[in-house]
Amino acid sequence: MAARTGLGDFKWNKRIFELRLERSRRDLFGQLQRLYGDRDDYGAFCTALEKMLRKAWKARPKDLKLLDLKRDLEPDWFQRPDRAGYVFYVDRFAGTIRGVLDKLDYLEDLGVTYVHFMPCLKPRPGDSDGGYSVMDYRAVNPALGSMDDLEEVARNLRERRISLCVDMVLNHTAKEHEWALKAREGDAAYQDYYLMFDDDTAPQQYERTLLEVFPDNAPGNFTFYPDLGKWVWTTFNEHQWDLNWANPWVFLEMAGLMLSLANRGADVLRFDAVAFMWKRLGTRCQSEPEVHMLLHALRAVSRIVAAGVIHLEEAIVGPAEMIPYLGMGEHEGREGNLAYHNSLMVQYWSALAARDTALMTHVLRTHFPPVLPNATYATYIRCHDDIGWAVTDEDAGAVGLDGYRHRAFLSDFYDGSFQGSFARGALFQVNEATGDKRISGTFASLAGLEQALAMGDQRLVDRAVDRILLGHALIASFGGIPLIYMGDELGLLNDYGYLDDRDHAHDSRWVHRPRMDWALADKARADGDGPAARIYEGTREILARRAATDAFHGGFATWVRPPLKKELFVFQRSAPSSPVLCVYNFSEDWTSITEDWAWSEGAHRFHDALSDRPVIAQYGEIALPPYARLWLL
Numbered sequence: 001m002a003a004r005t006g007l008g009d010f011k012w013n014k015r016i017f018e019l020r021l022e023r024s025r026r027d028l029f030g031q032l033q034r035l036y037g038d039r040d041d042y043g044a045f046c047t048a049l050e051k052m053l054r055k056a057w058k059a060r061p062k063d064l065k066l067l068d069l070k071r072d073l074e075p076d077w078f079q080r081p082d083r084a085g086y087v088f089y090v091d092r093f094a095g096t097i098r099g100v101l102d103k104l105d106y107l108e109d110l111g112v113t114y115v116h117f118m119p120c121l122k123p124r125p126g127d128s129d130g131g132y133s134v135m136d137y138r139a140v141n142p143a144l145g146s147m148d149d150l151e152e153v154a155r156n157l158r159e160r161r162i163s164l165c166v167d168m169v170l171n172h173t174a175k176e177h178e179w180a181l182k183a184r185e186g187d188a189a190y191q192d193y194y195l196m197f198d199d200d201t202a203p204q205q206y207e208r209t210l211l212e213v214f215p216d217n218a219p220g221n222f223t224f225y226p227d228l229g230k231w232v233w234t235t236f237n238e239h240q241w242d243l244n245w246a247n248p249w250v251f252l253e254m255a256g257l258m259l260s261l262a263n264r265g266a267d268v269l270r271f272d273a274v275a276f277m278w279k280r281l282g283t284r285c286q287s288e289p290e291v292h293m294l295l296h297a298l299r300a301v302s303r304i305v306a307a308g309v310i311h312l313e314e315a316i317v318g319p320a321e322m323i324p325y326l327g328m329g330e331h332e333g334r335e336g337n338l339a340y341h342n343s344l345m346v347q348y349w350s351a352l353a354a355r356d357t358a359l360m361t362h363v364l365r366t367h368f369p370p371v372l373p374n375a376t377y378a379t380y381i382r383c384h385d386d387i388g389w390a391v392t393d394e395d396a397g398a399v400g401l402d403g404y405r406h407r408a409f410l411s412d413f414y415d416g417s418f419q420g421s422f423a424r425g426a427l428f429q430v431n432e433a434t435g436d437k438r439i440s441g442t443f444a445s446l447a448g449l450e451q452a453l454a455m456g457d458q459r460l461v462d463r464a465v466d467r468i469l470l471g472h473a474l475i476a477s478f479g480g481i482p483l484i485y486m487g488d489e490l491g492l493l494n495d496y497g498y499l500d501d502r503d504h505a506h507d508s509r510w511v512h513r514p515r516m517d518w519a520l521a522d523k524a525r526a527d528g529d530g531p532a533a534r535i536y537e538g539t540r541e542i543l544a545r546r547a548a549t550d551a552f553h554g555g556f557a558t559w560v561r562p563p564l565k566k567e568l569f570v571f572q573r574s575a576p577s578s579p580v581l582c583v584y585n586f587s588e589d590w591t592s593i594t595e596d597w598a599w600s601e602g603a604h605r606f607h608d609a610l611s612d613r614p615v616i617a618q619y620g621e622i623a624l625p626p627y628a629r630l631w632l633l
Helices: 013-036 042-059 062-073 090-094 098-110 147-159 178-184 201-207 248-263 289-305 319-326 342-354 358-366 393-398 403-414 449-455 458-477 496-500 508-512 518-527 531-547 595-600
Strands: 085-088 114-117 121-123 134-140 163-169 172-174 222-225 230-233 240-242 268-272 310-313 338-340 376-380 426-431 436-440 481-485 558-561 568-573 580-585 591-594 621-624 629-632
Touching: 013 042, 013 062, 013 248, 013 289, 042 248, 042 289, 062 147, 085 090, 090 098, 098 114, 098 147, 098 531, 114 268, 114 481, 121 163, 134 147, 134 248, 147 163, 163 248, 172 178, 201 222, 201 230, 230 240, 248 268, 248 289, 268 289, 289 310, 289 319, 319 338, 319 342, 342 358, 342 376, 342 403, 342 458, 358 393, 358 558, 358 568, 376 458, 393 403, 403 436, 426 508, 436 508, 449 458, 458 481, 458 531, 458 580, 458 629, 481 531, 496 508, 518 531, 591 595, 595 621
Parallel strands: 085 114, 085 481, 114 163, 134 172, 163 268, 268 310, 310 338, 338 376, 376 481
Antiparallel strands: 121 134, 172 240, 222 230, 426 436, 558 568, 568 580, 580 629, 591 621
16 A cells, blocks of 8 residues: 555655646646636636646555656657567457466567557447447456556566556547446536537538448447437447547546556556547548647646656548647647557558559658657557558559559458459448448458468468568668557468457457467467468567667657669668668569669668678679568668
């Protein structure tokens, strides 16, 4: 109990809180004034908020307060090249939260220093959108364990310098949440926690400009409840009620829940569905300016009470919308610390299918700054979600492509219907009105391993393994924290068993959420033979070499370069002492770069930081094998 009372005999404990409050007062209350300042209850809200902050600080454990101080002195801790992430559903990886303790040696051996427990808070029973329909933010899914278990595992992770990321859904709660139940009982205060309408006049007006997230199984954005006699805003699913962030008391509640998770040991809070938090008639109700004010204010809340905690903002949007989630203008350096680099993921798959990096080079050069203040990317090749082809008509047109046809090509290629495709994926949420067809599938199945093994063709197996290691090397070097989804380090294939589960059968995303194959993992680590062993050892080496390469610090710029050939993607990481020229071959054919060109792009040592071997040019040419990945010093 003593550890939960603060710093105890540290006499500056209270003073530290006051200093942190003053440091972030303007960031917090300046944003809140703009959002809520014209309300009659604004003064009462501010008083309640400051009281909550003091209570949360008092409850913060001593060891976490010391970690806060350390990270205040080392604010780049999450940008360092030794940061490498691993993402999993707890039940599919280890059975229970406590079961993760038995897998820590595996994570350490792989080189993992950041783990993301996919949604583990208490979900509604039955279909819960993969755990994102939360009915209690202060409890863990009882099938996984308890909050005490989470706190203990977080402590063990910290002892191994592994950071813990936990999901917190900001846009909505489950309709079974305590607030929603009170709203259904007629409590007007809790009805104002949500977006409810007495008739469908306003919903119909909003629908004119809204998009459908799940058109197949959850069409529309509103649901009528006869027992309530009201329409409720339900962007994602009928069982997920959108919160009314225009109500300051919702901000207070969610900020308190956020700090409760931080005090349990979460190092990273992954804010889910943030783009949808603010509604405005006549818009898509995504990425409105108030969203960034809210996230700015929530970041200030963490900096006051839990300064060692950072925010990962899940906004799977186009490039122009994504960068503001890492802070732009007045929010620069004061909003998210991490955001998913969705465009890097999309462009990897696009270039792989087309064997052409022109679109990739254009998008990543045009829309993304080379460096970010107090923030970095979460880079990934795939995640728990589907792959949506976020390629705009404008970007496609800039390199001579038709956007609609290119998006259709990618869907056909990765569902396997395109002649000559190596991929085996599944369609997700086909929208006939827009032609949008998203894709599900594990990394290995989309990269060709499933098909190659079925054909028994060793040459195709080799190419699939190379595509996987190409992707892992890319995300390890581009800038940010690379995130590997569970099983991708072993080449796990699609799991079609989801079709036999009535809660999952309607959702093809479960095809790429297989259970961890621990027998395969043990075999891969023991004998080094076969594709799983090659992928594991290759991934492990990539992460080890990343950690040893100073230029991959997230604070150093990434300069995307125009390549010599269409199949090559090239960028420079511009560390002052030793920059690295990263070269990737997105085709199954041999190619080359010239020695003179590499020199002109800053590569002067001709040493590959990935293989840790010298690079030899013959007749002025550096040969690049199929799917080559080269980190040239």
